[in-house]
Amino acid sequence: MHAVTIVDVFTHAGAGGNPCPVVSDAQGLDAGAMRDIARRYGHESGFALPPDDPDHDLRLRFFVPNHEMEMCAHATIGVLWVLAREGRLPSSPVRIATASGSVTGFLTPRGAEAWSVAITQPVGRVRPLGDAQRADVCAALRIGPDALAARPVHNAVTSRVKTLVPMRDTAALNALAPTGDAVEAACARIGSTGLYPYAVLDGPARLFEARQFPRASGYPEDAATGIAAAALAFGLLQDGLIAADDRPIRILQGRAMGRLSEIRVRLGFAEGRPVGCLLEGDVASVQAAR
Template identity: 30%
Template sequence: MKQIPVYHVDAFTSTPFTGNPAGVVPDAGALTEEEMQNIARELNLSETAFLLPPQHPEADLKVRFFTPTSEIGFCGHATVGSAWVLATDYGWLEKAERLVLETNIGLVPVEWQTTDGRLTDVVMTQVTPKVRDAEVSAADVARWVGVQESDLDTRYPIRLGHTGNWHLLVPVKTRAAIDAAQPMLSELEAINRRQEAVTTHLFTLESKGGDYDLYTRDFGPAVGIPEDPVTGSANGALAGYLVLEGVLDNATEHRLTFAQGDAMRRPGRLQISISSSPDGAVIRVGGAAVPTLKGMLTLP
């Protein structure tokens, strides 16, 4: 029998039992892929991050992400949770101003933000965004996500967006319509698998004076997650979509607050900046985290 440390971390929040919970295994170098999948299934969180020695010469650590059913290329909230644990329990906040994580989709730099020496936020720079046609009808999408076709916001196109994973991005007129959505999960699973997408992501630019600029909701049955509370990768892809589709001016720097999780009673907030570079839009996604459980996991 062997034991390894494991954490349960709520990401994109500073309040326990809100935001998106992730598993974090900080010392996974001796684990097999089968053991990682079994641990992710045992923890039964949307994603669990496993930290290993890096293979890339520019990386500080390698991280692999598993849902209860499969490995995925990238996970935003588990990245935030992992970086928070590394900073607070493994001394990285004193070692360096940032670290570089090697993931299956490339290198992801992560920076710390502090106030009076206290960690307040973790900010990751996601890979360069891209979009492609979803090749689906508005009527079908409305039926799959469980809203009326008239609820869709036709000012903006339905697209697949990517900053690490592909996500089906669906514009909706109002938060009320998003909150009332009753998705057909089996249908979404089939279309996302066909599109090689991880989730379907509903969004609205209606804020009505709230503490956010965009409101979202995310469904991922194709990777064993009926609904994910607060998604760093999907909202990063959405931020890229906003400039690539001309919703926002790509020559201007934008700082936005995205809200998600309210419909699941796990509200979270993401701080997202969008800037330009010679290589394309730069998407930086940040937020706080709070560990709620730390212990030892026993393996056979």
Template identity: 35%
Template structure:
């Protein structure tokens, strides 16, 4: 059977930057084992399989696979697939709003496409807020795993911590962007966690950070852009930053150390001292289209 697919670069406006994504549009009849094999064949950080929605009022149901396992939710697959589905929409509207059914629940998306059909921008609201999973290991434990010195871990009030939005992350503050680039992680300290390193962005303004993400348990040596980790990072900022009431925009730059620069827009809304909502946004560009004979 011939199945249509597309590849996109996500969290970037330029092809061959950002985080590459494969989306299989004709997924009916594929079981979990077949989808896992196709994801290994693409060998990208994530591959998305699109199915008709369970509820007709939603746009589609998604299943997301890394080369090693299925994920209940991931950010760059959500942004990239939302842009692709909007580009495939026969309506003439430049902006569209719809829900995507994922393992964590319904993900509400808003998409604006480019007139030439080359890509667009999408943002989505998290269906579940990030969960605090406890403190991370002490710097003395983390330092040898990262190829750094203990005093290079932490800045301001920030200390290692664990947060999750489905996928779980050990979040490690690094004292400077230079030391962030120098880190050479051997493994994540917690089994099954992604390892999310972050530092203040010396070129940014306001709440701006540079990040790196490693997930050996998911088959990802290093990821150029990670929306689910950015979502978990909202919990980090709530824990360590003195954020006041209202909406806070956070700029996240990732992928520089890999030569695939990415830009993720994180928006945090706080009401009565508590996290009310989290949105993730970014651009995606269409790179290729083809067919699988599976």
């Protein structure tokens, strides 16, 4: 029997966050067994395995109830946190192999058995959608164009493509009530793995709020989505909503679900050009399960 530990990742003020089942020693589990665990708990799940090569300290696999994912930021952070708590973290920084490429993890102690965890993501690519695709997104979200801010709708990617949808304000954001079938169909047509509508809370303070409606994960909404937050940071940079520096960008998510969460992103630059980012978040509420 492989032990499962449930943690809340990307907590805000010690609460909220995205629940994540973690198997810190997944040796002997095949893909079917891993997906069964994700189905049992109904959340993205992370599985730690020995590396296949000398360039990495750890290999991770990720499953949602419906399928395997190449990369999951909050599950990566959750696995690292659990390994640190168990005293089994192989090193720090941690070199991690994922199906989407190499990731580096960093842990900072925040008290007794508590750490803040950050992971790397590659530089984002941002592409504005055309008018027809924009209309398709609005239809999937069941809104008219007046609910949007006067900025482009983008497909943006660090590890997986997310569609950044600029909402007029947080009231319009938190009133969204799309159906899963409509989101899945629209995402398939525009080449996205999820719709990520967002609103500006405090531009000078670099504070934003967002929601994530995944394409086909087996649940309708995420409380915190690190990969989407990383993509959003590069979209904000392209649209001129943030300056080109490494000050933290704070993205709140999950309010409409009653699980307000916080994701922090720091963009990295070399000679004035973005080269990647760090995703950071807090973890809490450890629960051992079977």
